[in-house]
Amino acid sequence: MITPFLKNKGEFLGHLFFYALIMIGGQLAAYLFLYPLLLAYATMSRTPHRQLQPYLSRRFPHQNPWQRWWSAYRILLGMGQMLIDRSWLGLKPKARLxxxxxxxxxxxxxxxxxxxxxxxxxxxxxxxxxxxxxxxxxxxxxxxxxxxxxxxxxxxxxxxxxxxxxxxxxxxxxxxxxxxxxxxxxxxxxxxxxxxxxxxxxxxxxxxxxxxxxxxxxxxxxxxxxxxxxxxxxxxxxxxxxxxxxxxxxxxxxxxxxxxxxxxxxxxxxxxxxxxxxxxxxxxxxxxxxxxxx
Amino acid sequence: MSALKQEIKELLVRDLRLQTTPDAIGDNDPLFGEGLGLDSLDAVELVVQVNKHFGVQIKDMTEGQKAFTSVQTLADYIEKRRS
Incomplete structure (x- = not known):
């Protein structure tokens, strides 16, 4: 069981890792790392699918489970990219959207x-x-x-x-x-x-x-x-x-x-x-x- | 002061559409919750109406919380700000 302490520490290290990645490689490097990371997360964790189910079942009522899984992954990616953009804009003075x-x-x-x-x-x-x-x-x-x-x-x-x-x-x-x-x-x-x-x-x-x-x-x-x-x-x-x-x-x-x-x-x-x-x-x-x- | 309190009570009944009469409102009846039963939407209207009718602007929530306790505290607040 993951204790709150370890979870917070893990979150902190995760943020730190992405900040470092953005500082070194910019927005694109962080994006490239995000794809496999979220693919692994979407595969191993049921949480995002459960959380997005109410929305996806109403927005895409005719999707089969595989299509719905893919939709959840796409939403996760979009969210991850938004968080990266936010950090990128904050960390890099010349960054512009x-x-x-x-x-x-x-x-x-x-x-x-x-x-x-x-x-x-x-x-x-x-x-x-x-x-x-x-x-x-x-x-x-x-x-x-x-x-x-x-x-x-x-x-x-x-x-x-x-x-x-x-x-x-x-x-x-x-x-x-x-x-x-x-x-x-x-x-x-x-x-x-x-x-x-x-x-x-x-x-x-x-x-x-x-x-x-x-x-x-x-x-x-x-x-x-x-x-x-x-x-x-x-x-x-x-x-x-x-x-x-x-x-x-x-x-x-x-x-x-x-x-x-x-x-x-x-x-x-x-x-x-x-x-x-x-x-x-x-x-x-x-x-x-x-x-x-x- | 009593004329001001009467004006406030009339404003409450007229502009906040309370199902009561000005005379039925006590000077120290709580405006929110038990008492007159005003809610946060009424409070928005009240802030705007106090500014409009009495020319008194309530600046922040600390002031607002004190002023909106009862008709008496609101009258005191308006009186103080006017002077």
Missing amino acids: HGTFEGIDKLQETLDSGRGAIIYLAHVGTWQTALAHITNMACRVHIMMAFDTQAVTKHFFELGRKRDFNIIDVSGFMGGMIEAINALEQGDVVLIMGDRASGGHTTTTTFLGAQIRLPVAAFSLAANTRVPVLIAFSAKHDRTHQVLKIWDVIHPDYTHGDRAQEMARCAHRFSRALENYVKEYPYQWYNFFDIWEQ
Whole structure:
């Protein structure tokens, strides 16, 4: 049995090994090592297959077990490459992922009018490295996340890059909503992950044909501060090219209607956008748990 | 101060659509949980409405936590910030 101590030590050594590999051979060397490593992991461990089963069975209902195994391997590879990219960008000052931001005009238009905006993300694609597209814009950017030192240090920007955004801690009173309101009222951009319900209000909608619970706090924030919610997902197209795209823009408003209904309508729009995304990029889904159970 | 508390109670009933009357709200009734039963979505509305109606911005969660204890603490907070 592997003790937590050995597991942590193993994880630490694994990270160290990949950092060294990236420093010596760059992104490509780390990628090349990743293929056999993950092939071995996917062959020997049932964990990733079990974790991805809820998604794969709904996204690819007609796949046979071998095809599903291959799909899980492809998702693992994508995830591994994203982690390498993150480290590569943090460790190598000259490292660059080329990218485009489709729909940047929609965000710029909002900011030019003096209003803030919520950018609503999900754990898909190159969501971490794609943040650079937003943080490079001429506006203040805040990210709502649990302020956990370990999680923060794991992010690519902590590996050498200065953090060019503010973190709003969601673990405090009202889940950081007061700070988010103030930021939006100042015309800032607030980034929120929309696909995981971790406490707080949720609503039920469908995703890939089954019911799912999604958080609604962002829609309430937007309705009250009169800002739009821009649903943005990123995807990797090749080794050094990624695309961040605005998939939908929602203007939550329950001034004359029922709040719960409006929240459900917004969550439904988010879910449809996410479905469209996974239709186009089925192997860039990085929720390694059963989100239909949340 | 009592006029301010009455205004807050009216705001709570009107803008947060509470199923009660302003007169039924006690000055020291807890706003969240037991008491008025407000939740985090109501809190978002309350922060925005307090700013809009009273011109008082609640800056962070430490301030917010103290101010949102009851109508009395919210009135005290608004009064203090206005002065």
